[in-house]
Amino acid sequence: MKDLYSSVAPFYSFLAKLVFGSSLVEAKLFHLEGRSLGKILIIGGGDGFDYLDLKHPKYGEFWEKSESMLLHAKKNLHETGLSFYLGDFADSAEVDFDEIWLHFVLDTLKDEEVTEFLETCRSKLSENGKIYLTDFYSPVTSKQKLIHKSMIRFFKVAAAYPRNKVPDYEKFLSEAGLIKTHEKKFKKGWIRSSVWKIRG
Numbered sequence: 001m002k003d004l005y006s007s008v009a010p011f012y013s014f015l016a017k018l019v020f021g022s023s024l025v026e027a028k029l030f031h032l033e034g035r036s037l038g039k040i041l042i043i044g045g046g047d048g049f050d051y052l053d054l055k056h057p058k059y060g061e062f063w064e065k066s067e068s069m070l071l072h073a074k075k076n077l078h079e080t081g082l083s084f085y086l087g088d089f090a091d092s093a094e095v096d097f098d099e100i101w102l103h104f105v106l107d108t109l110k111d112e113e114v115t116e117f118l119e120t121c122r123s124k125l126s127e128n129g130k131i132y133l134t135d136f137y138s139p140v141t142s143k144q145k146l147i148h149k150s151m152i153r154f155f156k157v158a159a160a161y162p163r164n165k166v167p168d169y170e171k172f173l174s175e176a177g178l179i180k181t182h183e184k185k186f187k188k189g190w191i192r193s194s195v196w197k198i199r200g
């Protein structure tokens with residue numbers, strides 16, 4: 001499997017902080033802080049750096065397709081009870097996760113990959129399990145539009161980023177049989193953090 005993030009992994013979090021300050025970590029942790037966590041499946045958790053701010057014990061599985069990202073994550077999160085795996089989370093034999101963390105991953109997939117990806121996520125959730133999604137939505141202000149376009153250009157070169165605009169998250173998640181229970185908007189809705197459960 002080609003490591004698409006090998007060139008950016010060493011400075012990924014530094015770059016994110018430089019451009020966004022604490023906004024991305026705030027969005028990622030918004031629905032996770034202040035409650036005990038269940039059995040977690042972290043998909044595409046990157047270098048794991050931002051999860052250090054979360055003080056609760058964490059147990060479950062951390063999957064990364066990028067070996068370089070995974071190496072950083074193992075160092076950053078070595079004190080947690082997480083098990084680390086290199087590869088596609090779909091290869092996990094485990095099911096019945098209480099929570100799946102999907103942070104800035106769906107927007108790295110082609111539309112034709114999103115449906116199967118979300119169906120696999122759903123099959124790994126426990127009956128009352130939840131998906132915690134944080135991602136970029138369409139930029140709102142002119143400055144956001146400029147930054148968003150620059151990010152896409154950068155990641156197309158650095159990590160073979162495949163998209164020109166964000167996916168229609170609501171459509172894909174709804175088609176996968178999921179329903180939104182909470183949403184918090186950041187930066188006028190450019191970044192959103194939401195919680196999804198299986199539609200009853």
Ligand SMILES: C[S@@+](CC[C@H](N)C(=O)[O-])C[C@H]1O[C@@H](n2cnc3c(N)ncnc32)[C@H](O)[C@@H]1O
Pocket residue numbers: 005028043044045046047063064065066069087088089090103104105108
């Ligand atoms: C843009 S990075 C986001 C990293 C981190 N979640 C964050 O919030 O900064 C997306 C990551 O998802 C990983 N990824 C994409 N699809 C994956 C899959 N099916 N299984 C495991 N990792 C995946 C990529 O290797 C990449 O490191």
